[in-house]
């Protein structure tokens with residue numbers, strides 16, 4: 001398809017949305033690579049959390065259901081599976097709705113609130129981000145441009161998670 005034709009159909013693929021900071025091209029790259037991950041939400045989500053707990057064992061303290069369970073038994077822990085699927089479907093919602101970023105802002109604000117109640121901090125989210133990015137590089141073999149689009153996407157999500165995560169209890 002010629003460039004002029006795609007411009008006619010899709011508009012400017014590189015125009016930046018002021019709410020998300022993402023272009024249509026960024027969104028396309030993120031959604032396309034995410035589809036590979038979300039093809040196996042339980043398998044990839046379990047792998048992600050295993051990597052996270054190996055890299056940051058202290059974060060296990062937040063997860064009562066597996067705090068004392070060996071890694072080899074995570075797969076048979078129903079509560080752990082439920083959490084993996086909750087995490088993955090929440091990420092899926094955040095990815096599939098990037099074209100309506102105002103909705104994602106509300107979702108992320110709610111996520112920040114629910115995690116504030118569990119005393120999770122910005123640093124825990126930053127740790128998880130590092131693990132996600134490294135796993136994507138390794139498993140998906142992402143090119144630089146797609147990685148850049150992912151970086152901007154997570155930055156957008158985190159901005160709105162942190163708005164409510166660190167809000168003082170007294171002002172909420």
Ligand code: HEM
Pocket residue numbers: 059062063064079083086087090091111114115118120124125128
């Ligand atoms: C982008 C990153 C994250 C997403 C999308 C996410 C998503 C979710 C969702 C959807 C739930 C269940 C519903 C709710 O309570 O809100 C949940 C629960 C939870 N999350 Fe997260 N989360 C993220 C990061 C983290 C981090 C960094 C930690 C701590 C290190 C964490 C710890 C927990 C805990 C302890 C629960 C409760 C688990 C349970 O008892 O079943 N989350 N998360």
